[in-house]
Amino acid sequence: MKTFFKDFQGYRAYKKLPKTYKNIVFYSESFQDWHHLKPLLNGLLNQQIAVTYVTSDEKDPGLLKQSSGYRSIYIGKGFFRILFFQYLKAKMMILTMMDLNNLELKRSIHPVHYVYIFHSLTSTHMVDTEQSFDHYDTILCAGPHQKKEIELREKNKGLSRKNLISYGYPRLEKLIQLNALPDNDRKVILLAPTWGENSIINLIGMEICSIIIKQGYSLILRPHHETLKRSPDLIDEIEKNFSNHESFKLVKEMGDSESLLQSDLLICDWSGTAIEYALGLEKPIIFIDIPPRVRNPNWNEIQSEPLEMSIREKVGSIISPSKLEELPMTIAQLLNNDQTFSDRIKSLREEFVYNLGDSETVGPEEIKKLLKTFKN
Numbered sequence: 001m002k003t004f005f006k007d008f009q010g011y012r013a014y015k016k017l018p019k020t021y022k023n024i025v026f027y028s029e030s031f032q033d034w035h036h037l038k039p040l041l042n043g044l045l046n047q048q049i050a051v052t053y054v055t056s057d058e059k060d061p062g063l064l065k066q067s068s069g070y071r072s073i074y075i076g077k078g079f080f081r082i083l084f085f086q087y088l089k090a091k092m093m094i095l096t097m098m099d100l101n102n103l104e105l106k107r108s109i110h111p112v113h114y115v116y117i118f119h120s121l122t123s124t125h126m127v128d129t130e131q132s133f134d135h136y137d138t139i140l141c142a143g144p145h146q147k148k149e150i151e152l153r154e155k156n157k158g159l160s161r162k163n164l165i166s167y168g169y170p171r172l173e174k175l176i177q178l179n180a181l182p183d184n185d186r187k188v189i190l191l192a193p194t195w196g197e198n199s200i201i202n203l204i205g206m207e208i209c210s211i212i213i214k215q216g217y218s219l220i221l222r223p224h225h226e227t228l229k230r231s232p233d234l235i236d237e238i239e240k241n242f243s244n245h246e247s248f249k250l251v252k253e254m255g256d257s258e259s260l261l262q263s264d265l266l267i268c269d270w271s272g273t274a275i276e277y278a279l280g281l282e283k284p285i286i287f288i289d290i291p292p293r294v295r296n297p298n299w300n301e302i303q304s305e306p307l308e309m310s311i312r313e314k315v316g317s318i319i320s321p322s323k324l325e326e327l328p329m330t331i332a333q334l335l336n337n338d339q340t341f342s343d344r345i346k347s348l349r350e351e352f353v354y355n356l357g358d359s360e361t362v363g364p365e366e367i368k369k370l371l372k373t374f375k376n
Contacts, residue, residue, distance in 0.1 A: 007076030011084055014054065014073050021052045021071050023371065025088070026062075027095040028055040032225055034062050036096045036119045039170035040140075043364035045069055049371075052090075056081055081105070088112055091374045092367070098128055101135035113370065118142045120272035121169055121279070121352065123306035124149045126292065126299040127270070134159060138370060140167035140363065143352045145307050152302040165366050168359025172349070175257060175280030176357075182262055186247070187335055188218040190263035193288075194271045195226035200288045202231060204321055208267065208288070209242055215328050218247040220259045224271070228252055265334055266316075267327075270308060278315035279349040282342045284334035285316035286327070307352060314348060 024044065026037050037053075041062075044051055050069040053062045056077045063072045075081050088108035094115040101107050107114065116136040124133060124146050133139060133150060139162055141147045147164045154161055182188060189212050193201040200208065201223055212219045219242070223235055235250070242248040251259045260266075266277045266285045270292050274285050292309070299306070312318055317330050355362045 003076060003078070006074070007078055007080040010054070010073045010075040011080040014052070014075075014084065017052060017071060020050045022089060023091045024049065024051045024367070025090040025093045026051060026053045027093055027097065028053065028057065028060055028062060029095075029097045030225070031055075031057045031060040033096050033119065034060055035171060036117055037062070037094065039360045040094065040117065040363040040367070043360050044367060047364055047368070049364075049368070054084070092370065094367070098132040102129070102131055107135060113137045113374065115140065115367070115370070117167075118146060118169070121172070121275040122272045122308045123304075125153065125296055125302055125304070126294055126306045127272075127308070128295055130296040130298055133162075136162060138163040138165060140165050140366070141354065142167065142169040142172075143307075143354055145304075145352060149302060149304055152304060156301060163370075166354040167363055167366065168355035169353055170359045170363075172276055172280045172353060173357055173359060175260065175276060178257060178261055179281050180261070182264055184218065184262070184264065186216060186218050187265070187331075188220060188263040189331065190220045190222060190259055190266045190277075191268070192222040192259075192266060192271055192273045192277075193224065193227075193269050194293060195224035195230065196293055198290060198293070199224075199227070200267075200269045200290060200321065201227055202234065203290065204288070204324065205234070206238055206241065207324060208327070209238060209248070211324060211327050212267075212331075213242060213245055213247055215331070216247075217331070218249070220249045220251055220263055222251040222259050222273075225252075265331060272308070274315070275308065275311060278311070278345060279353065282345045284337055284341065285312075286330055286334065287312050287316060287318045289318045289320050311348065311352075314344065 026041055028037060041051055045067050053072045054075050055062055056075055058074060075084050082104055085105045089110050090112050092113045092115060096117045096119045100114060114136045115138045117140045121142050141164055150164060193199045209219060228235060239250050260277055268274045269288050269290050277283060278285055319326050319330060
């Protein structure tokens with residue numbers, strides 16, 4: 001009952017907002033969304049454009065932000081969130097939540113322009129459901145591959161064309177700015193897999209951790225937040241097994257950049273973090289070659305190889321899960337990368353990321369242009 005009233009208070013608080021704060025509404029499903037929405041949100045505030053930030057997570061950092069022209073509201077995840085979406089009155093909603101209108105959260109019965117921001121550099125057509133991006137009006141694309149894939153789907157399925165903006169990926173820019181060679185007494189390996197029953201953390205996570213620690217490396221384990229939610233017992237078991245080793249560290253915040261910066265090499269499967277790690281930090285990756293996580297069985301229809309497939313051998317090495325004995329030698333080889341690797345990475349990010357270094361300027365300008373097209 002307490003939760004019900006708290007959610008109702010958030011719903012009512014939005015209703016009472018002045019009209020100025022209903023031009024641009026950001027929605028955050030989880031605190032993990034904040035670091036993807038924040039650059040654009042701050043860019044708009046810096047230009048004296050009022051925004052409202054609505055979140056379903058009490059731990060969302062956006063609730064703590066104080067700024068002129070800014071309002072934040074907690075709406076919860078229950079009945080009043082559904083009502084909020086269904087009857088939203090706003091010129092524009094900006095969000096990084098997929099599957100709008102496909103599940104319980106629908107487009108408003110009122111005219112609202114929906115803007116989607118990608119929270120990953122991965123492709124759009126394999127790891128996400130087939131209709132994940134169909135019900136947005138504008139999509140801020142991180143790179144040309146995403147734009148191409150959405151256009152191909154629109155053409156193949158006869159869908160209305162969306163407004164596809166060449167935006168970029170501020171999170172990658174932040175990693176590039178923060179990047180420096182780690183000063184570690186011993187080399188640090190980051191294990192950051194994707195989630196699901198067939199991810200390496202679920203299948204062979206314990207074995208990989210054991211090999212790394214036995215080789216004398218430090219290990220940072222950063223599980224996906226869905227793994228923490230769906231398989232907490234597994235993470236507890238791994239932590240219990242290795243917590244007595246001073247070289248073992250468990251990180252539970254996916255938005256945490258410190259673990260990326262502190263490490264020398266990444267081990268993963270199909271994690272979107274891999275692309276950020278390689279392109280942002282110019283560090284090598286070992287991919288454990290399990291089958292990809294496919295949520296769209298028809299992904300081959302658009303005849304475009306997903307970036308997360310095509311980039312793997314360009315940024316590291318691939319090892320079969322049945323040949324983990326090769327792991328120590330492969331780690332040693334990759335840690336001795338030369339300047340050629342760094343040059344290759346710089347070329348790849350120029351190819352696959354829009355407006356490198358300028359996305360935080362481009363984004364607010366594009367949103368301002370959109371606002372001018374709406375009637376008062």
